[in-house]
Amino acid sequence: MAINNAFRALKQEDLTADNSTTSITQLPANILEAFIPGYSVISKFLLDALGFDITLLVSVCFLVFGLATSLTFAWKHAYRQFEEYFMSFILINSDDDIHDHIMEWLASQKISRTSRKLMAKTGRENAWDMIDGAATEPELDPDNFMNFNNWDAKVPPRFQPSFGSHRFFHKGHFFQFKREEKQVMNGGWPIMRDEENITLTCIGRSTEPIKNLIKEARDFYLEKEKSCTVVRRPSPKEQRGRGRSVWMKVATRPSRPIDTVVLEHDKKNRVLADINEYLHPSTPRWYANRGIPYRRGYLLHGPPGTGKSSLAWAIAGVFGLDIYCISLVDTNLTEEDLGMMFNALPRRCVVLLEDIDAAGLNKRQETEETEKDKSEDAAAKIGAEITKAFKSVQKTDKNKEGITLSGLLNAIDGVASHEGRVLVMTTNFPDKLDEALIRPGRIDMKVEFTNATHSQIYELFIRMYSPDGSAKVVPEQYKFEPNQSVKDNLPRPLFNGSISNGTIHHQFTKETLEHGNINGSIPNGNMHKSKILTPPDTPIQMSTPESTSIEDLASEFARRLPADVFTPAEIQGFLLTRKKEPARALREVTVWKDSVLEAREKKALAKAEATG
Numbered sequence: 322m323a324i325n326n327a328f329r330a331l332k333q334e335d336l337t338a339d340n341s342t343t344s345i346t347q348l349p350a351n352i353l354e355a356f357i358p359g360y361s362v363i364s365k366f367l368l369d370a371l372g373f374d375i376t377l378l379v380s381v382c383f384l385v386f387g388l389a390t391s392l393t394f395a396w397k398h399a400y401r402q403f404e405e406y407f408m409s410f411i412l413i414n415s416d417d418d419i420h421d422h423i424m425e426w427l428a429s430q431k432i433s434r435t436s437r438k439l440m441a442k443t444g445r446e447n448a449w450d451m452i453d454g455a456a457t458e459p460e461l462d463p464d465n466f467m468n469f470n471n472w473d474a475k476v477p478p479r480f481q482p483s484f485g486s487h488r489f490f491h492k493g494h495f496f497q498f499k500r501e502e503k504q505v506m507n508g509g510w511p512i513m514r515d516e517e518n519i520t521l522t523c524i525g526r527s528t529e530p531i532k533n534l535i536k537e538a539r540d541f542y543l544e545k546e547k548s549c550t551v552v553r554r555p556s557p558k559e560q561r562g563r564g565r566s567v568w569m570k571v572a573t574r575p576s577r578p579i580d581t582v583v584l585e586h587d588k589k590n591r592v593l594a595d596i597n598e599y600l601h602p603s604t605p606r607w608y609a610n611r612g613i614p615y616r617r618g619y620l621l622h623g624p625p626g627t628g629k630s631s632l633a634w635a636i637a638g639v640f641g642l643d644i645y646c647i648s649l650v651d652t653n654l655t656e657e658d659l660g661m662m663f664n665a666l667p668r669r670c671v672v673l674l675e676d677i678d679a680a681g682l683n684k685r686q687e688t689e690e691t692e693k694d695k696s697e698d699a700a701a702k703i704g705a706e707i708t709k710a711f712k713s714v715q716k717t718d719k720n721k722e723g724i725t726l727s728g729l730l731n732a733i734d735g736v737a738s739h740e741g742r743v744l745v746m747t748t749n750f751p752d753k754l755d756e757a758l759i760r761p762g763r764i765d766m767k768v769e770f771t772n773a774t775h776s777q778i779y780e781l782f783i784r785m786y787s788p789d790g791s792a793k794v795v796p797e798q799y800k801f802e803p804n805q806s807v808k809d810n811l812p813r814p815l816f817n818g819s820i821s822n823g824t825i826h827h828q829f830t831k832e833t834l835e836h837g838n839i840n841g842s843i844p845n846g847n848m849h850k851s852k853i854l855t856p857p858d859t860p861i862q863m864s865t866p867e868s869t870s871i872e873d874l875a876s877e878f879a880r881r882l883p884a885d886v887f888t889p890a891e892i893q894g895f896l897l898t899r900k901k902e903p904a905r906a907l908r909e910v911t912v913w914k915d916s917v918l919e920a921r922e923k924k925a926l927a928k929a930e931a932t933g
């Protein structure tokens with residue numbers, strides 16, 4: 322009996338032990354059934370068909386999954402707590418320049434090669450990349466033309482860390498870089514826009530390592546763009562405001578060297594010296610001590626194509642300033658926007674207001690109209706009043722979305738306005754501008770641009786044909802005596818183009834100047850005279866001891882054109898189409914001059930006829 326009881330107890334124990342084993346490695350069938358409907362039927366079917374019980378396998382999978390989920394949850398929670406109490410972060414919005422600095426820097430770091438989460442960007446080359454030889458060389462087709470077929474596809478893509486979290490070590494510090502994009506309301510429902518933020522996090526309760534990293538990224542970026550001018554324009558209307566920048570970067574281009582602006586040296590130097598003094602760190606105090614608003618405006622005026630915008634760009638390049646361009650004819654620009662834009666300007670920059678005469682900011686007519694009114698009788702006066710009122714309503718409507726003179730003056734004189742900034746306005750018609758706009762305090766220096774003088778023509782020629790585009794200062798002895806001709810002094814031996822080290826050495830003789838008889842060929846077939854092709858890698862070296870110097874050609878060229886008749890842009894356009902053929906330019910300039918003058922005359926006649 323006792324043995325029987327013990328045996329039963331043992332059996333019971335065995336059963337219990339069996340049960341406990343089942344509960345660890347095998348989940349009860351009813352639990353599995355709850356997760357996988359029809360599980361018992363499937364497992365029974367598989368047991369019958371294959372003689373294999375899948376319960377153990379499924380249970381293990383469930384347990385591993387459960388464990389992994391719990392561990393992930395616990396890790397995330399613990400990491401969040403750690404992040405909260407032992408980490409620091411800095412948030413950067415994509416509107417800010419720092420965003421570009423960081424992304425550019427990261428693209429050059431190891432993380433952009435090793436990360437498993439990358440974003441590929443088509444490596445669109447900037448036209449200026451060619452300058453540094455950074456750009457990929459295009460292929461030449463059998464006719465020696467460059468072939469840009471599928472050019473963008475040939476440029477290697479750029480890689481950046483993609484959206485999500487990335488971790489990396491830099492200079493002994495651990496960083497987490499998180500890039501997120503979300504949709505936010507743009508002004509009001511239902512217009513949405515994408516907003517991108519990046520968060521940089523580091524271990525420790527100080528943000529100093531992140532600040533250092535941002536500084537490093539900024540220095541890296543600025544070093545790359547050292548000799549470039551950043552161009553900004555107003556952001557699209559729907560993106561302005563709400564903490565978003567009202568300015569957006571539209572381009573970065575190589576700074577324009579000041580010598581490339583062909584202008585009387587005195588004029589150029591006067592402007593540069595004035596701006597230099599204005600931007601000096603001690604100048605704001607000087608202005609403040611005297612209670613004078615710290616600002617300076619420049620009006621560049623003259624016919625179209627005489628170099629006004631070019632000078633503004635060159636000024637930005639000389640002083641390493643970004644250029645902020647505003648077009649007052651932009652109908653999307655309101656006075657409120659304009660005020661916001663002036664207030665959002667950085668401490669130092671060039672603000673370029675182009676063609677202000679085209680913006681409807683013409684001289685006010687009031688005085689004129691009042692004078693006229695005085696001489697009219699009462700009935701006419703009433704009529705005039707009605708017309709005036711009607712016109713003013715029309716004017717208000719028309720300018721609802723545009724800028725009025727008072728709006729512009731308010732922006733210029735605004736609270737923060739452009740203190741410390743260089744304000745440059747350009748116009749083709751200075752006489753049309755309202756006195757209020759150009760009074761001292763708003764415009765402090767006026768620079769007149771004219772059609773090309775003889776010395777400008779000379780310099781434009783030299784600049785076009787000297788190997789590196791640099792022109793020597795117009796020589797003192799260079800005098801444009803009406804009867805002086807260097808042509809008569811040109812050496813006479815026949816030209817024979819010679820080539821050494823793949824470079825064509827042109828020599829110009831009187832005959833080549835007169836008849837264009839340049840004989841040149843390249844043995845490797847790069848240049849075929851019949852196709853008038855010049856290989857891309859053949860800089861022209863013009864002057865050799867026996868040849869006519871480029872200065873002589875320039876003098877003769879300038880002599881053949883009248884002064885103050887053609888704009889520098891016109892002359893540049895003419896030279897550009899003969900950019901490697903100074904002799905041809907000299908040969909053809911007289912014909913060109915006559916044809917342009919004739920066309921002008923015809924146009925003037927047609928206009929006169931049309932106006933009766």
Ligand SMILES: Nc1ncnc2c1ncn2[C@@H]1O[C@H](COP(=O)(O)OP(=O)(O)OP(=O)(O)O)[C@@H](O)[C@H]1O
Binds near residue numbers: 627
């Ligand atoms: N004085 C100059 N020196 C060098 N290049 C010039 C000069 N004037 C004009 N150019 C050339 O002509 C082109 C037009 O010049 P730019 O835009 O500066 O003229 P602008 O006076 O501002 O004309 P607009 O009044 O039509 O805006 C540019 O390619 C520029 O390089």
